Amino acid sequence: MKLFYIARPEDETMVLDENESKHLVRVLRLKQGDTIEAVDGEGGWYRGVIADAHVKHCRIGELRLLRREDPIPYHLHLAVAPTKQMDRMEWMLEKATELGVSEITPLLCMHSERKTIKPERLEKILVSAMKQSLRAYKPRLNPLREFRDFLMEPRGGQKWIAHCFPGKRSDISSIPGSASYTFLIGPEGDFSEDELKQAMASCYKPLLLGESRLRTETAAIYVCASMRFRHALG
Incomplete structure (x- = not known):
């Protein structure tokens, strides 16, 4: 599954930035209803569903935290x-x-x-x-x-x-x-x-x-x- 980057979400909905949105819609040809996984850069690994496949601000819904990755020990x-x-x-x-x-x-x-x-x-x-x-x-x-x-x-x-x-x-x-x-x-x-x-x-x-x-x-x-x-x- 293709991985995306999101800021740490505050609720079950998140909007991808323009770069991630464009890649999702125009390169991967994903559409509303498809499931994606994303990381927040702070250890969080999420799964969600595309609610609006907009090329500049794709909205992801039904977000849930799958796991929190342990940092390396140094x-x-x-x-x-x-x-x-x-x-x-x-x-x-x-x-x-x-x-x-x-x-x-x-x-x-x-x-x-x-x-x-x-x-x-x-x-x-x-x-x-x-x-x-x-x-x-x-x-x-x-x-x-x-x-x-x-x-x-x-x-x-x-x-x-x-x-x-x-x-x-x-x-x-x-x-x-x-x-x-x-x-x-x-x-x-x-x-x-x-x-x-x-x-x-x-x-x-x-x-x-x-x-x-x-x-x-x-x-x-x-x-x-x-x-x-x-x-x-x-």
Whole structure:
């Protein structure tokens, strides 16, 4: 059954947004009386019946909660510099969502080649990836943040910065388990030395992601997959 995305409903009726409505009516050719399933991005999984197959605001009735999905047992926050080519950033968000990332903050760094993003477009990527992977949780996408400002925000749990500078770094396979992780992933030109010093002064620990030099999006996926296996989710 095709899965749709809805905001958490307050009663037994809900209206799909224009994107979901158009896909339901024009692509899937569903009609009034057909049954659909939907997730709310907060763990809820629902079933309902199409009451009005409108191409811009399809109304779903007889909604009932089928189950509430358990969240993964850790909070994974990726703070990552957007890539120069936006399609690589979108691919990263898609795969990170499939692997269970909880929160994403785009970072504006000294060596960043992309200084703007389109949040609406990226939200669509997250919704699509959530549905494709049959998950009921949508990652939180934060606004673009200056690197220094991000470091100043209070943050608990383990905090790591992946970088390519020489020196002692902990391999990601050796970091201890935790209920919360924040990982800083830099742009194509890596973090600056000053940014690395700022992060370490803010209690971020240096992290090694293997011996190869990875692209920004590859490093982010490496982190997501490593944490998933670290917690034996497979």
